[in-house]
Amino acid sequence: MAPSAGDSAAAATVPRYPAWVLLEKKGYDDDREDATSASCKTTTGRDVRVAFYLVPLPEISYFHVHLSKLEGEDDFDFMPLFLFSAKGLFLFRILFVTRSDGSNLVEYFIYKAGRGGGPSLEPIPPTPLGSSRDSVSVGIVPCPDDAEGSYVLADLSVGSEIGHYDLHLYSSKTCKWSTTPLQPPASPTVWGDDDLPCQFHKVLPLGADELGWVDLWRGIVTCKVLDSDPLLRLIPLPKPEISNPLLLAGDVGLLQDVTYCSGIFKFVEIDHFCIPAIARDETSDIISKTMKDFDSNDIIYDSELIYPVVKQVEPIIVPDGWKIHSYFRFPSRDYWLRAHAVHVDDISEYDPKYSMVSSQWLAIAEKSTLRNLKPYDPTFGIHGDTTVYLIAKVKPEDHKSWIVGVDIEKKMLRLIQPYTYSEGGYALPAVLPSTFSYYLNTQLQVVFHPQRQTTLRMPSMMQQQVTCFLPHYE
Numbered sequence: 248m249a250p251s252a253g254d255s256a257a258a259a260t261v262p263r264y265p266a267w268v269l270l271e272k273k274g275y276d277d278d279r280e281d282a283t284s285a286s287c288k289t290t291t292g293r294d295v296r297v298a299f300y301l302v303p304l305p306e307i308s309y310f311h312v313h314l315s316k317l318e319g320e321d322d323f324d325f326m327p328l329f330l331f332s333a334k335g336l337f338l339f340r341i342l343f344v345t346r347s348d349g350s351n352l353v354e355y356f357i358y359k360a361g362r363g364g365g366p367s368l369e370p371i372p373p374t375p376l377g378s379s380r381d382s383v384s385v386g387i388v389p390c391p392d393d394a395e396g397s398y399v400l401a402d403l404s405v406g407s408e409i410g411h412y413d414l415h416l417y418s419s420k421t422c423k424w425s426t427t428p429l430q431p432p433a434s435p436t437v438w439g440d441d442d443l444p445c446q447f448h449k450v451l452p453l454g455a456d457e458l459g460w461v462d463l464w465r466g467i468v469t470c471k472v473l474d475s476d477p478l479l480r481l482i483p484l485p486k487p488e489i490s491n492p493l494l495l496a497g498d499v500g501l502l503q504d505v506t507y508c509s510g511i512f513k514f515v516e517i518d519h520f521c522i523p524a525i526a527r528d529e530t531s532d533i534i535s536k537t538m539k540d541f542d543s544n545d546i547i548y549d550s551e552l553i554y555p556v557v558k559q560v561e562p563i564i565v566p567d568g569w570k571i572h573s574y575f576r577f578p579s580r581d582y583w584l585r586a587h588a589v590h591v592d593d594i595s596e597y598d599p600k601y602s603m604v605s606s607q608w609l610a611i612a613e614k615s616t617l618r619n620l621k622p623y624d625p626t627f628g629i630h631g632d633t634t635v636y637l638i639a640k641v642k643p644e645d646h647k648s649w650i651v652g653v654d655i656e657k658k659m660l661r662l663i664q665p666y667t668y669s670e671g672g673y674a675l676p677a678v679l680p681s682t683f684s685y686y687l688n689t690q691l692q693v694v695f696h697p698q699r700q701t702t703l704r705m706p707s708m709m710q711q712q713v714t715c716f717l718p719h720y721e
Contacts, residue, residue: 262688265303267629269636269650270310272677274327274339277311283687285361285368289314289354295341297327297358297368301684305603305650305664307676308684312341329679331450333387335360335686336398342381353381357419359396360686374402375415375426386450386458388472390419401472403460405445406430410438412479416472429470431479436581438481444468448500449679451507453578459507463487463499467512469578485514485574485583501623501675508631514574514583515625515635520567568592568618571625571635571655587633587655591618595659603652605664617660622651629680634661638675648676 279298286296294315301308312327326342337358344351355371374382382402390397400417406428414427444462451459456473459482466483487499502517573586594617622637633656639649652662666676 262685264301264684264687266685267680267682268301268308268684269304269626269678270301270308270329270681270683272329272679273309274329275309275311276313276325278313279311283366285358285366287356287368287370289341290370290372291352295356295368295370297339297356299684299687301687304652305605305662307650307666307678310337310339312339314341328383329681330355330383331386332681332683333398333452334389335396335683336387336389337683338385338387338400340381340383340385351381355385355400357387357398357400360683366687369419371400371417372422372424374417375413375424376402376404384447384450384460386452386460388452388456388458391455399472401450401458401470403447403468403470409440410443412468414470414472414477427477429477429479431468431481434481436481436483438483442466442483444481449505451505453507461505463503463505467505482512482576482578485516487516500677502625504624504626506627506680508627508629510577512576512578513586513627514576515627516572517622517625517637518570518572519621520569522565522567566619566621569620569622571653573635573655589653589655589658591620593658594653595657603662603664604660617651620649620651623675624677626678626680629682633657636662636678636680638666638678640675 274297277298278296280296281298283301284296284298286294289295296313297310299308299310310327310329312325314325324344326344327339328342329337329339331338337360338355339358340353340355342351342353353373355374357369357371359367359369361367374380374385376382382404384404385400385402388399388401390399397419399419402415404413404415405411406413410430412429412431414429415424416427417424442465444460444465444467446462446464447460447468448463449461451461451467453459453469454471457469457471459467459469461467461484463484464487466481469480469482470477484505487503502519504515506513506515568591570588570590572588574583575586576583619641620639621641621643622639624638625635628634628636634652634654637651637653639651640647641649646667648666650662650664650666651660653659654661
């Protein structure tokens with residue numbers, strides 16, 4: 248039976264792909280094809296094809312790449328990595344490593360969602376830094392009011408002197424790179440050489456033509472890249488706690504992140520608490536006997552006269568909970584403000600109406616609590632969401648990870664679902680939120696709800712996913 252007029256009025260348009268996703272930064276080797284597939288040739292003549300697996304939370308999305316092999320060439324490994332997305336543009340790089348000599352080759356690609364048409368893939372010529380330079384700090388600026396979908400790529404590198412930078416721009420109209428040396432203007436804040444950003448971990452879109460290069464150890468360098476005379480501005484970040492073993496190993500991104508939304512920088516950090524304990528060595532109570540021991544012993548064996556070899560005692564670190572800190576800042580201000588500080592013990596029990604909690608977690612909840620988890624890789628959602636998303640494990644060697652979402656404003660568990668990372672072991676997936684998935688919705692599917700004639704009443708988390716289908720681009 249055909250839907251009535253009332254049914255039609257209550258119909259909801261449901262896009263095929265979600266409004267935003269949590270996307271793994273690392274791509275996979277897979278030759279599957281689907282509606283998202285697009286292909287081109289690399290600069291060396293290989294055929295390359297990319298496609299996407301885009302799903303709403305609680306699942307994690309990813310992209311996969313398939314490469315042809317040139318006749319007679321050496322075996323090689325390749326590592327695709329997601330770098331940046333803006334509207335319907337998706338930038339990734341592939342690092343090729345030749346197995347015979349370990350030499351590197353880096354190539355960049357732009358995927359266009361192609362609204363109104365099919366998706367496409369474009370190779371990008373090597374950056375001015377050379378084809379062996381692996382830069383993960385390349386951002387996209389879509390050209391304003393351009394129906395052809397032209398864009399500019401921007402990369403910032405450290406110059407030949409401390410405090411100097413080189414801005415590299417690529418125009419899709421000319422298919423050429425250009426380089427402009429820049430230096431931040433004088434500032435009332437005195438920056439020491441060790442405080443100047445120099446190791447960029449990510450790039451943030453800050454406005455129509457402005458990007459921010461983030462060094463999580465030191466600060467952010469901002470620039471309006473389309474200006475005829477671009478200027479750099481430095482924004483310091485709160486310093487990480489360097490005593491954390493992960494930070495000592497250089498993995499600052501596992502504990503911190505910076506995002507930008509609606510004119511505000513948001514900084515989030517995970518603080519792990521531990522109780523140091525000393526492992527008891529089995530020889531620690533053994534003392535070599537002396538002549539005085541004959542007062543109470545008639546016999547002393549040779550083994551009791553030899554000083555025992557005491558093994559090096561290594562401390563045992565006992566986890567003792569964790570805490571999420573968040574701060575915010577307006578770009579024009581010269582200070583950061585504390586926003587939230589949520590200890591794991593303060594996170595309330597989940598509400599089934601508003602949370603997505605896996606049955607697998609409920610099955611082990613009696614033996615393992617949130618306190619037992621070791622969370623990493625914090626990041627905020629999209630459009631000012633107060634939920635911080637984390638990748639967590641019960642034990643570092645576990646193959647199974649957990650996707651955890653904590654509303655730091657309401658101190659409530661919003662999400663906990665299992666996720667098996669392909670690399671397993673100690674490896675942790677790095678994920679980023681992206682609205683790129685929205686722009687693949689070239690056709691909307693209409694779903695009728697004959698029993699409902701008014702606005703659908705849904706849990707707040709699901710309402711957010713439904714009502715944010717309109718894109719938002721800062």
